[in-house]
Amino acid sequence: MINRLAETPKVMLIVMQMDARPEHVEAVVRKIEAHGLKAHPIAGAQRTAIGITGNIGMVERGLFESLPGVLEVIRVSHPYKLVSREFKPPDTVVTVKTPAGGGIRIGGPDLVVIAGPCSVESHEQTLRIARRVQAAGAHMLRGGAFKPRTSPYSFQGLGCEGLEILARVREETGLPVVTEATDIDVLDAVTEYADVVQVGARNMQNYTLLKRVGRCGRPVLLKRGMTATVTELLLSAEYILDQGNPDVILCERGIRTFADHSRNTLDLSAVPAVKRISHLPIIADPSHAAGERAKVFPLSRAAVAVGADGVMVEVHDRPEEALSDGNQALLPDEFDHLMEAMRQLAPVVDRSIPVPVGT
Ligand code: PEP
Ligand code: MN
Numbered sequence: 215m216i217n218r219l220a221e222t223p224k225v226m227l228i229v230m231q232m233d234a235r236p237e238h239v240e241a242v243v244r245k246i247e248a249h250g251l252k253a254h255p256i257a258g259a260q261r262t263a264i265g266i267t268g269n270i271g272m273v274e275r276g277l278f279e280s281l282p283g284v285l286e287v288i289r290v291s292h293p294y295k296l297v298s299r300e301f302k303p304p305d306t307v308v309t310v311k312t313p314a315g316g317g318i319r320i321g322g323p324d325l326v327v328i329a330g331p332c333s334v335e336s337h338e339q340t341l342r343i344a345r346r347v348q349a350a351g352a353h354m355l356r357g358g359a360f361k362p363r364t365s366p367y368s369f370q371g372l373g374c375e376g377l378e379i380l381a382r383v384r385e386e387t388g389l390p391v392v393t394e395a396t397d398i399d400v401l402d403a404v405t406e407y408a409d410v411v412q413v414g415a416r417n418m419q420n421y422t423l424l425k426r427v428g429r430c431g432r433p434v435l436l437k438r439g440m441t442a443t444v445t446e447l448l449l450s451a452e453y454i455l456d457q458g459n460p461d462v463i464l465c466e467r468g469i470r471t472f473a474d475h476s477r478n479t480l481d482l483s484a485v486p487a488v489k490r491i492s493h494l495p496i497i498a499d500p501s502h503a504a505g506e507r508a509k510v511f512p513l514s515r516a517a518v519a520v521g522a523d524g525v526m527v528e529v530h531d532r533p534e535e536a537l538s539d540g541n542q543a544l545l546p547d548e549f550d551h552l553m554e555a556m557r558q559l560a561p562v563v564d565r566s567i568p569v570p571v572g573t
Pocket of ligand 2: 333
């Protein structure tokens with residue numbers, strides 16, 4: 215029988231930043247040797263990598279990560295490739311086309327704010343909320359037509375009728391829309407109507423769906439599974455890129471922890487972790503993380519402060535009547551307040567908030 219563990223190469227790689235100086239490389243080599251290990255500097259065209267061999271089971275990555283000039287410490291058995299910064303150092307900027315022929319850029323200097331109801335409930339409700347979030351400065355409209363619900367007895371979404379409503383509201387407002395494809399059966403319909411196809415947390419490891427969205431020709435918003443590691447999230451993104459679709463926006467939406475004060479725990483540390491390893495943009499969804507409206511404002515600010523490329527939040531003007539997730543929906547006035555805070559925070563983190571389309 216093959217011992218798969220034995221196949222894993224016992225090598226680590228320290229990837230130096232592009233502007234690392236020779237003395238930085240030298241200092242890393244000395245530190246490796248001081249731990250009784252062997253260093254193998256490999257000078258590349260753009261940057262130096264230093265392989266470590268020896269009894270690396272004993273080596274803490276943190277020993278090297280804080281040294282000057284170090285970009286990342288990775289295991290050579292590193293499972294992903296296309297999504298990694300090693301492979302593509304510059305940030306990916308995903309452009310979402312607007313109906314007026316412009317583009318919303320996600321992953322560059324601009325921050326994106328995506329807002330709207332959890333579910334599309336009617337044309338009237340969607341348009342009302344869309345106009346309100348647009349007036350406040352949102353760049354895109356969210357709204358589920360196909361809803362992945364925990365209970366089979368809960369509202370499952372309006373389906374294709376919901377997609378048609380979203381398309382109408384896009385025409386009426388000029389806001390691009392993001393909506394979820396819950397399985398491969400509905401993907402073609404969702405692709406026809408959506409500007410960004412969402413893969414929800416529950417489907418992050420639905421590999422058949424991931425491969426299909428990799429060929430759908432639209433940008434994809436890939437949400438982190440509630441029990442998925444950052445590595446697993448990146449591997450799921452790798453499936454999409456591997457099929458030829460480079461336009462993936464990652465989304466941290468909270469993970470399951472022992473904490474019981476919050477529906478999920480927004481893993482803010484995932485944002486800088488992803489930024490370090492991957493060139494893909496990452497936004498945060500504090501609504502599904504918190505499960506409660508009062509926490510959405512502070513978590514949104516925190517997400518942008520740690521480097522998220524934007525936020526996606528749920529907004530409803532009559533949350534007590536909402537067919538899903540009313541408790542976590544911001545009221546329109548609260549959304550105004552959030553946009554104001556985003557405008558104040560953006561320059562502090564070297565970002566800007568573009569003026570939304572159609573306003
Ligand atoms: C959503 O954004 O509508 C949603 C269902 O979120 P998640 O997949 O993160 O639970
Ligand atoms: Mn929701």
